[in-house]
Amino acid sequence: MPRSHSRRATLIHPDVDEFDVLDVLHALADPTRMTIVRTLRADPERACGTFPVDVAPSTLTHHFRVLREAGIIRQREDGNRRWTALRFEDLEDRFPGLLDTIVSAYGQQTDSVTT
Amino acid sequence: MPRSHSRRATLIHPDVDEFDVLDVLHALADPTRMTIVRTLRADPERACGTFPVDVAPSTLTHHFRVLREAGIIRQREDGNRRWTALRFEDLEDRFPGLLDTIVSAYGQQTDSVTT
DNA sequence: CCTCTCTTTCGACAAACATCGTACAGGGTG
DNA sequence: CACCCTGTACGATGTTTGTCGAAAGAGAGG
Numbered sequence: 001m002p003r004s005h006s007r008r009a010t011l012i013h014p015d016v017d018e019f020d021v022l023d024v025l026h027a028l029a030d031p032t033r034m035t036i037v038r039t040l041r042a043d044p045e046r047a048c049g050t051f052p053v054d055v056a057p058s059t060l061t062h063h064f065r066v067l068r069e070a071g072i073i074r075q076r077e078d079g080n081r082r083w084t085a086l087r088f089e090d091l092e093d094r095f096p097g098l099l100d101t102i103v104s105a106y107g108q109q110t111d112s113v114t115t
Numbered sequence: 116m117p118r119s120h121s122r123r124a125t126l127i128h129p130d131v132d133e134f135d136v137l138d139v140l141h142a143l144a145d146p147t148r149m150t151i152v153r154t155l156r157a158d159p160e161r162a163c164g165t166f167p168v169d170v171a172p173s174t175l176t177h178h179f180r181v182l183r184e185a186g187i188i189r190q191r192e193d194g195n196r197r198w199t200a201l202r203f204e205d206l207e208d209r210f211p212g213l214l215d216t217i218v219s220a221y222g223q224q225t226d227s228v229t230t
Numbered sequence: 231c232c233t234c235t236c237t238t239t240c241g242a243c244a245a246a247c248a249t250c251g252t253a254c255a256g257g258g259t260g
Numbered sequence: 261c262a263c264c265c266t267g268t269a270c271g272a273t274g275t276t277t278g279t280c281g282a283a284a285g286a287g288a289g290g
Contacts (some may be wrong), residue, residue: 021220025144029137030278048237056280061238063278080287082238095220099213105136105210122232145248147281176268181247195257195266 011068011075013087013102019071019094027070033063034106037086041103045085070100126190128181128202134186134209140166142185148178152187152201156218160200167211 028034032053039051055062064084067073071094074087091099143149147168154166168175179199186209189202206214216224 012229020225021217022144022146022149023225025140025217029144030138032231032278034137055278057237058239058281059279066277082237095216095223097216098127098220101210101212101216102140105213108210109136111132147248164265171250172250172267173251173269177248197267 011077013068013074014071016071016090016094019091021095021098023070024072024091024095024098027066027072028102030063030066032059033067034083034103036063036067037099038103038106040073040084040086041099042087045083047081047083128183129186130191131186131205134206136210136213138185139206139213140186141208142181142187143217144177145178145181147174148182151178151199151219152214153218153221155188155201156203156214157201160198162196162198172194179182 028037032055035053036051048060048064049057051060055063064073064075067076071087073084075082075084077083086096086099088099090105143152147170150168151166155161163175163179164172166175170178173225179188183190186202186205188199190197190199192198201214203214
């Protein structure tokens with residue numbers, strides 16, 4: 001039988017051994033995406049619309065795809081909503097310490113501004 | 116007063132507290148620039164033309180500027196040549212562990228291919 | 231069945247980017 | 261001085277990127 005589960009298009013998530021550190025860096029080199037990742041580092045899983053970013057919904061979808069294809073996030077469907085989670089362990093497996101080093105470097109740079 | 120020191124245009128190097136981690140990530144998210152940085156991580160200082168990359172000279176100049184403006188490298192003039200060095204300590208000061216974590220992630224990904 | 235909400239897809243568009251060729255500027259060396 | 265060598269600056273080009281609005285799909289609830 002043809003159509004498997006229907007729903008929407010199946011989400012593509014790269015395998016751990018397909019991760020490319022250049023793609024990861026590129027994905028993270030954007031303020032909106034960095035905010036998404038940082039938010040997920042605190043909260044394990046969130047619905048798409050609940051991120052503290054200020055862009056149009058379609059732009060957000062675009063950023064999610066960049067992050068997803070770099071292996072940084074995983075998305076699953078639940079009814080009407082799409083939930084997003086960090087692939088933290090997968091990243092840690094492949095590039096130990098990378099994500100946290102980058103995220104905390106960004107945090108240091110950003111959080112110290114207000115002081 | 117017209118000409119300052121003559122020579123060429125003075126090279127601009129950002130201050131340590133002006134470093135932006137997003138710029139650093141963007142600068143590193145390119146194979147040619149990553150190769151440059153990786154080479155410098157082994158050798159402290161090299162002349163411009165001595166990097167194992169395969170691009171036109173003008174392209175190389177462009178990549179050096181991106182790295183320089185992100186604070187990753189420092190360049191100085193010596194007669195005919197321009198010498199390039201990593202600003203490793205400055206980066207370490209501002210973003211501890213960042214450079215080595217990234218470079219070794221790239222190394223792990225790249226060096227294991229041939230096995 | 232109709233409508234509302236959440237999210238995606240598509241098409242468009244301007245800005246940024248990697249790349250190159252050509253022309254040029256300074257320093258070395260014959 | 262004439263020449264070469266190293267590296268820059270500029271302009272062009274094709275691609276990628278971030279952004280949006282409009283249209284549409286799919287589930288939830290009346």
